[in-house]
Amino acid sequence: MIVIPDKDSRCLEIERLIAAGRGVCESCREIGISEKTFYRWRKQRDGELSS
Template identity: 45%
Template sequence: MSKQKKRHTPEQIVRKLGQVDRLLGEGKTVADVCRELEVAEQTYYRWRNQYGGMKADDAKRLKELEKQNATLKRLLAEAGLEKAALKELAEGNF
């Protein structure tokens, strides 16, 4: 049996965390709930740390902002390299 990595959207994660809360409220253990939802305990704790208390819209917005932030960081790095190259050309160090 091969393990496949599943990718969950932020909305799915928040929904699953809601299910976890409901099942824990029924007296089940974290291990039992994770097994039932087919999620590793480590994944549950990571999700709880990152998305705990968020609504689905908030989680989606967070992911969008993280993606936008990564794009802006990449653009800034490229601009810095371009600036350094132009500075070297202007000084005649080529």
């Protein structure tokens, strides 16, 4: 498992893994969070960026 301290970095790392061809489930498992958590964090981050 990859250890990354903050949620923004974790979210970006998962997105990088997905872009490299891995599935969301596999990427989240490798980082150590659930898919639901990933989608919630991404939604929060996207909301902050558009504000």
